[in-house]
Structures are given as C-alpha cells and as structure tokens.
Amino acid sequence: MRLINRYPGPVGRVALAALPFVLVGLVYAQASAARLAENPQDRILPSFATLGGTAWRLLTEEDRRSGEILFWGDTLSSLSLLAAGVGIAALLGLVLGVAIGLIPLIRSSLQGFVAVVSMIPPLAVLPILFITLGVGDTAKIALIAIGITPFLIRDLTARTLELPQEQVVKAQTLGASTLGIALSVALPQILPRLISAIRLSLGPAWLFLIAAEAVASDSGLGYRVFLVRRFLAMDVILTYVAWITLLAFLIDWGLARLSRWLFPWAEARG
Structure with missing residues (x-):
C-alpha cells in the first residue's frame, strides 16, 4: 500500500500529534541539562522543575505593592485589548467586504484603496498612533484593527464575489432591495x-x-515579557510565552467549535 493511502487509527493520530511536542521537550531538556551541568546558575535554559516553580509562583503569589496577582491582571489586560481590536476589525471587514463584493460602485471605489492600504506595514504606523492617540489602550486597539482589517476585507470580498449570481438574480426577481440581498443572501x-x-x-x-x-x-503579557528580559529571567519569559501560546490555541479552538455549531452546513460543504 502506498504511503499516501495510509491513515492512522485513533491511537495513532494521538501519538503522531504528540510526537513533535515530545521531541521538542526532549531537545530542550537535554540542552538545559547540558548548560546547567556546566553552570548550575545558568538562567538561559532553566530546567522544567524551575519553570514549574516559576509558573506556580506567577499564578498564585500576589504582588507586594499592589496586592494583586500580576499574571492574571496582565492576562485580562491583553485579552481585553485583543478582543476590542479584533472585534472592530471583524465588523469593518464584514461590512466593507460584503459591500465591495456585492456593489460594483463601491468595489470600483474601494477595492484598489484597500489593496494599497494592506501593503502598509502595521508596525510602521505604531509611532504615528502613539503620537496622535497617545500611549494608552486606544492606540493599541487601533494597531490591531489597522493590522488585520485589510486582510479581512480582501478575504471577505473574494468570498462575496464567489457567491452564485443566480441567487442574487433570483432575490432581485422576488423584489429584494440591495440591503435585503446583503442581509438575506450574502x-x-x-x-x-x-x-x-x-x-x-x-x-x-x-x-x-x-x-x-x-x-x-x-x-x-507583552509588557511583562519585555520588562523582565533585562534581568534575563528566562523562566518568567518562557512561562508567559507558553501561556500566550495556550491562549491563542484555546481561542482558535473555540472559534472552530463555534463555527461548527453555528454553521454545520458550511463544515459539511468544506
């Protein structure tokens, strides 16, 4: 049997999915052990035991000055900004993407503009945002929105243009307005x-x-990572990086589950 036709069973899928993580963990453990054997005070590659102790301390110990657990405060702050920025981008992307894809006049006016704006490196705009909006949360939310909105618009525009024209024609035949077609068809x-x-x-x-x-x-979360880097606190940095990765995975997993629940027909078609 050709390799291309071989599929793993349930146990095999779990094992194959875990294999890369196990290999990375083994490589890290070996590298950490080698550095610590040469210098027990080495802070570049802390052991898993050190990482576990640091993680527990970050998750449970209160800050002496504020009396709060900084880890959870950092998490709430970052997730709030992320949700606001992505939410604004999603709304703009949906409205403009459908409008550009559905209405030729708007497409002629904005499609080229969006294409040009999407080429601007968002991080290059960060100093401008800080100057015009200040260094508060507004500038951070704006950077996220500016960074991903053009992609969302272009992607949703392309998807709208792929809609069968027969559906649009039938809706018009039944007397639907442009707004009605956008809401009920697109x-x-x-x-x-x-x-x-x-x-x-x-x-x-x-x-x-x-x-x-x-x-x-x-x-x-980003603030804390760059704050402790000057002290070479790799145990703190790696804990925060692992937490950011886990949060990103959980958000992605949640959105995938939400899509399957709300739009099972789309999953079946895909």
Whole structure:
C-alpha cells in the first residue's frame, strides 16, 4: 500500500500529534541539562522543575505593592485589548467586504484603496498612533484593527464575489432591495468565512498586541515579557510565552467549535 493511502487509527493520530511536542521537550531538556551541568546558575535554559516553580509562583503569589496577582491582571489586560481590536476589525471587514463584493460602485471605489492600504506595514504606523492617540489602550486597539482589517476585507470580498449570481438574480426577481440581498443572501454565507478569516488573523493580531505593549504600557503579557528580559529571567519569559501560546490555541479552538455549531452546513460543504 502506498504511503499516501495510509491513515492512522485513533491511537495513532494521538501519538503522531504528540510526537513533535515530545521531541521538542526532549531537545530542550537535554540542552538545559547540558548548560546547567556546566553552570548550575545558568538562567538561559532553566530546567522544567524551575519553570514549574516559576509558573506556580506567577499564578498564585500576589504582588507586594499592589496586592494583586500580576499574571492574571496582565492576562485580562491583553485579552481585553485583543478582543476590542479584533472585534472592530471583524465588523469593518464584514461590512466593507460584503459591500465591495456585492456593489460594483463601491468595489470600483474601494477595492484598489484597500489593496494599497494592506501593503502598509502595521508596525510602521505604531509611532504615528502613539503620537496622535497617545500611549494608552486606544492606540493599541487601533494597531490591531489597522493590522488585520485589510486582510479581512480582501478575504471577505473574494468570498462575496464567489457567491452564485443566480441567487442574487433570483432575490432581485422576488423584489429584494440591495440591503435585503446583503442581509438575506450574502451575509448567511459570509459569516462562516468571517470566523475562518478571524482565526487566520489571530497570529498577526497577537503580534501587534505584544509589540504595542512592549513599546508603551504598564500592564499586559507583552509588557511583562519585555520588562523582565533585562534581568534575563528566562523562566518568567518562557512561562508567559507558553501561556500566550495556550491562549491563542484555546481561542482558535473555540472559534472552530463555534463555527461548527453555528454553521454545520458550511463544515459539511468544506
């Protein structure tokens, strides 16, 4: 039997999925053990025991000055900014994507503009945002929105243009207005794609958030990572990086489950 036709069973799928993580863990453990054997005070590659102790301390110990657990405060701050930025981008992407894809006049006016704007490196705009909006949360939310909105618009525009024209013609024959066609014909078919596009844009959204928090902030996951780097506190940095990765995975997993629940027909068609 050709390799291309071989599929793993349930146990095999779990084992194959876990294999890369196990290999990375083994490589890290070996590298950490080698450095610690040479220098027990080495802080670049802390042992798993040190990482576990640090994680427990971060998750449970209160800050002496504020009396709060900074880890959870940083998490809440970052997730709030991420949700606001992605939410604004999703709304703009949906409205403009459907409008550009459905209405020729708007497409002629905005499609080229969106294509040009999407080429601007969002991080290059960060100083402008800080100057015009200040160094507060507004600038960080704006960076996330500016960074991923053009992608969402272009993706949803393409999906709208792929809608069967027969559906649009039939809706017009039945007397539907442009708004009615957008709401009853385009929107139900675009929403599954919107969730998929948001999932694809989460990586860049996290990048913009961490970058903005690193430059100017007094809380947040990115702020904490760049704050402790000067002390070479790799145990803290790695704990925060692992937590950010887990949060990103859980958000992506939740959106995938939401899409399957709301739009099972789209999953079946895919």
